[in-house]
Amino acid sequence: MDLSDSPDQARYRETVRAWLAAHRDAAPPASGSNEDEAYIAARRRWQGELAEGGLAGVTWPQEYGGQGLGPIEHVIVNQEISAAGVPGILDTIGVGMLGPTLIAHGTDAQKARHLGPMLHGDEVWCQLFSEPAAGSDLAGIQARARRQDDGSWRLSGQKVWTTNAQFASFGLLLARTDADVPKHKGLTMFVVPMDAPGVTVRGLRQISGEAEFNEVFFDDVHLDADAVVGQVDDGWRTALTTLMFERLTIGLGTEGLGYKEGRFAKALAADAAARRHPEVRRRLGEIATDLIAVKFGGYRALTALQRGQIPGPEAGLAKVTLVNAAIAAGELIADTLGPDALEDGGEWAYMISFLPGLKSAGGTEEILRNTIGERVLGLPPEPRLDKGIAFSELRSREREAAAVTR
Amino acid sequence: MNLALTDEQELLREAARGSLARAGTIAAARAALEDPAAAPDLWPLAVEAGWPGLLISEDHGGADLGAFDAMLVAQECGRVLARVPLLGVLPATALLDAAGHERLEAIAAGEVRTAWLPARPPGDADEGPGWTVERARRMGREPAPRATVDGDEVAFTGSVAWVPDAAGAELLVVVGVTGEGEPVAGAIDAAAASIEAVVRYDATRGLGHVTLDGARGTRLDVGAEQVARAWYLAQALLAAESVGASEAALEMAVAYAKERFTFGRAIGSYQAIKHGLTEVLRLLENARSLLYYAGYTFADRPAEFPLAASAARSAAGRALDFAARQNITTHGGIGATWEHDAPLFFRRAQLSRRLLGGTSDATDRVAGELLAAADAA
Numbered sequence: 001m002d003l004s005d006s007p008d009q010a011r012y013r014e015t016v017r018a019w020l021a022a023h024r025d026a027a028p029p030a031s032g033s034n035e036d037e038a039y040i041a042a043r044r045r046w047q048g049e050l051a052e053g054g055l056a057g058v059t060w061p062q063e064y065g066g067q068g069l070g071p072i073e074h075v076i077v078n079q080e081i082s083a084a085g086v087p088g089i090l091d092t093i094g095v096g097m098l099g100p101t102l103i104a105h106g107t108d109a110q111k112a113r114h115l116g117p118m119l120h121g122d123e124v125w126c127q128l129f130s131e132p133a134a135g136s137d138l139a140g141i142q143a144r145a146r147r148q149d150d151g152s153w154r155l156s157g158q159k160v161w162t163t164n165a166q167f168a169s170f171g172l173l174l175a176r177t178d179a180d181v182p183k184h185k186g187l188t189m190f191v192v193p194m195d196a197p198g199v200t201v202r203g204l205r206q207i208s209g210e211a212e213f214n215e216v217f218f219d220d221v222h223l224d225a226d227a228v229v230g231q232v233d234d235g236w237r238t239a240l241t242t243l244m245f246e247r248l249t250i251g252l253g254t255e256g257l258g259y260k261e262g263r264f265a266k267a268l269a270a271d272a273a274a275r276r277h278p279e280v281r282r283r284l285g286e287i288a289t290d291l292i293a294v295k296f297g298g299y300r301a302l303t304a305l306q307r308g309q310i311p312g313p314e315a316g317l318a319k320v321t322l323v324n325a326a327i328a329a330g331e332l333i334a335d336t337l338g339p340d341a342l343e344d345g346g347e348w349a350y351m352i353s354f355l356p357g358l359k360s361a362g363g364t365e366e367i368l369r370n371t372i373g374e375r376v377l378g379l380p381p382e383p384r385l386d387k388g389i390a391f392s393e394l395r396s397r398e399r400e401a402a403a404v405t406r
Numbered sequence: 407m408n409l410a411l412t413d414e415q416e417l418l419r420e421a422a423r424g425s426l427a428r429a430g431t432i433a434a435a436r437a438a439l440e441d442p443a444a445a446p447d448l449w450p451l452a453v454e455a456g457w458p459g460l461l462i463s464e465d466h467g468g469a470d471l472g473a474f475d476a477m478l479v480a481q482e483c484g485r486v487l488a489r490v491p492l493l494g495v496l497p498a499t500a501l502l503d504a505a506g507h508e509r510l511e512a513i514a515a516g517e518v519r520t521a522w523l524p525a526r527p528p529g530d531a532d533e534g535p536g537w538t539v540e541r542a543r544r545m546g547r548e549p550a551p552r553a554t555v556d557g558d559e560v561a562f563t564g565s566v567a568w569v570p571d572a573a574g575a576e577l578l579v580v581v582g583v584t585g586e587g588e589p590v591a592g593a594i595d596a597a598a599a600s601i602e603a604v605v606r607y608d609a610t611r612g613l614g615h616v617t618l619d620g621a622r623g624t625r626l627d628v629g630a631e632q633v634a635r636a637w638y639l640a641q642a643l644l645a646a647e648s649v650g651a652s653e654a655a656l657e658m659a660v661a662y663a664k665e666r667f668t669f670g671r672a673i674g675s676y677q678a679i680k681h682g683l684t685e686v687l688r689l690l691e692n693a694r695s696l697l698y699y700a701g702y703t704f705a706d707r708p709a710e711f712p713l714a715a716s717a718a719r720s721a722a723g724r725a726l727d728f729a730a731r732q733n734i735t736t737h738g739g740i741g742a743t744w745e746h747d748a749p750l751f752f753r754r755a756q757l758s759r760r761l762l763g764g765t766s767d768a769t770d771r772v773a774g775e776l777l778a779a780a781d782a783a
Contacts, residue, residue: 369681
């Protein structure tokens, strides 16, 4: 068991640290509002610099502008960026998930056109998967793309929870292209230019009052035939690749959320009465135990990754622990500090407001537990009513059932 | 970064699992419910496997392994509720080895069996609020015996309750406090002490109440840090045992959830069951991750070992309690009867969570360590 760098890793860390020391003065502040255009522009420029310095796309193949390195080097870069107090890349979704999907399933022309500008932050990307009525059950999406006689497509529908859509140049979008087959079969993945006529982006305000996500509407949007990623009607397979990289990104990147035991302890340490209170100590002890467990669970996952194992759904349990421990920490701090903890714009009010949504991000806790129960523990699946039924038929059955119970 | 087990560690674990499987410990645990005296003596098995010498240096005839290796063995013992006296022996050998005790070779060879009398590090700056002497005594966290040093010898007066594996030990490792409040460790012949053997609720664990009335022995040349380290080592070992037992309880429940059908389908297909079992898995994996933290800090970051071992104990105690209860719930009514093995794990959980200060003391300690670190930062 060894948590230290190998000689090669230590040398790599030195290189990264030296680069950051030389360039940190050019970096924008580590945090800012994504509704502030000047800040976003500065973050894009900074992503370009990181890419030039080899600190973006660390695990991308070299032929696409990446470094061709492993997950450990990726983590080393994240750690050094965090230690330097500078922001990382702006487009973690593009570089972490969508770019790798294009690399796996895109055409040579798509890769040549998109990967470079994506990596450098010249073109930010967004992920257009979830819909108001399809999140955890992603294959139930209803955005519809219809093929035209000339091979082009017309797209209509709505997506939601779309991070960065307000300034994205492109989106990777999952649409239904055949409703007369079972729901996983008639899906296709597309590249969508966000400035195409018929695309409307609207900010989605969350509990905190900030709009970190968007709703995106598609009204008869034209897409060229070459917008398809992977095969027509094989979009589910393409989407699974994205979701695999999503787990990986979350698995390697939770440090960035800042839910650290030391931070919560510090918030309570100044209160002489609270720190002697058995109830406060019990709660802090349990929260901290969970957060440290998540950290070491991450190291275990990283070890598995280095040994060539693909991350499985069990990594999702770490997210459950992390989010629930952070929720408990918000409760403890608010119980201790009183209404002062709820001051608008304050550190704790923001965290407390952010967490209820994070609980369902990337799939609800309940569906995650189903998946883990079935794939990790090998428990039998919940009986399903949607297997082998054409999507159009399924939808009309759902509508009928809802009408009966209304 | 590499948390993978080494080949040697895999071997150690496999060998432990193999020899324990041949001992039929679960059947023995069941028999011991009726008659505690029926519990088989697993000491010869432990000696043959070399476990008494796990933490003893090679110069003194031991295997010179680390806490993490010892925790792997403890996990295997926990899985099958084996009554192997690791909790008594290993912290004792850690102190004896640090002091270079003269009988180490015989101890490593299993010819002399030792037991450590639990002592929460005396002179702790942060005793933790909410503890009265009476409550502390009930939880095996009592004031350390009084120590009187006389050259290379030391005499102890006091009592220590709920001492793991005290009965059957020939050499006791005692931690006391001098009149000046200095911790002192000593090794005394068991004959110099009065030991009342106790089995409480969990027949797979031997305990003892030890009374010392001027019991004399050799003073061990160890400092306060090593004394504290023994306490946290015991916390880590108890955590590891609990992880092993949780693992077994989960496997039992999962197997049953696949084969038991109600309303036309396997009960494991119901979310109520499935989510309960994934919660066991979540708590178990968290505790397992913290065993790595404890193992890592024991070897490489000793100042953090109290935090790591306490966190591991806290998480593992929680995991085992939930795993044992969920195992019973999954099995329905039969799980709460002696017809089934589930109560054996429940009994293990109940007692384990109350030994060595209790799980709640460990949780409190995590908070105390972090608050102290926040002050220092």
